[in-house]
Amino acid sequence: MAKPEITIHNSETNEIVTREMNASEFAQYKLDQEQYKAKQAEAEAKLIARQAILDRIGLTGDELKTILG
């Protein structure tokens, strides 16, 4: 798998380098990806839980927004 690329713009010299991530950057990238996925899963779980509550009380999301103003 090709590693993702990173662009670095040196604002002092105006040199712009786009290159593959090095090992440590790629390790951090993979860690970040895991965190993103975890956050996404958490957000989706919240949405599902929210919808379950709405279904139980018989409200739509828009109706809930109306209630909450």
Add this chain to the structure above:
Amino acid sequence: MATTTNYGWTTPDDTALVKDGASAIRTLGTSVDTTTKNLNPSTTLGDIEYRSSTANTNTRLGIGSSGQALTVVAGVPSWAASATSTLTTTGDSLYASSANTLARLGIGSTGQVLTVAGGVPSWATPASGSMTLLSTTNITATTTITVSSISSSYTSLQILIENFKASGDNSAVTIRLNGDTGNNYSWNIRQNTSGATAGVSSIDAPGSMGLDNVNDNSVYVVDIPFYTSTSAYKTGSIITGWQQNDGYWYSANGNFGYKSTSAISSFSWICSTNWAAQGTIKVYGVK
């Protein structure tokens, strides 16, 4: 031989011979002429005289130039520059260039203010707040855009990111400073929170779980005051507007903390997918 009381002119004695009268009158006349000339040495229009150190002898002082005033130098009168003669032009001001010495300060230009340079007054353009564009980075189709070697010559940084979008749906957008991946950040944007007292490893951007490839015309502004401090932790504010994949346009503001006493010299703009190759990151130094 008799003399006059005040000037000591020689006059004939009562017993002098009449035949010597012509000579006596001539001697007296010469004395009167000499004394009168000594007392009235003026030769030119405007001359004035003053008493010299020699008895019965005045000194001529030629008239000064227009606007000069009579003053005293070394115990005698003298014409010297006056306030009036020093001021030659509309707007001129007076100051002392040294003790008892008048100097002229010509008027400055519009907007200038009076200040001090080298111990004397001068007109100068006031120092004022300004923004300097330090760099413009085109966003490329990469996952991380880092602006490095940011000048430390300013009070605050403003980072303006515009027209960006992610290449994939449901992308997460984060910020890191100085390439620091430690748990040194906290943030609070809209209802979100870092949720960890120990800190988190990046700053989540608004819509971080919703930014997608239909996102367009987005703008993101980060302000970081005192970014060069080496003694204080950093804080910053964010305002942003973006379009999410539900089609709605959102705006948000927030703040973040960065637990570091290092000056901020780089800023990374990170997308969990790749950035689309559009938009720019402009870094401004603010004074």
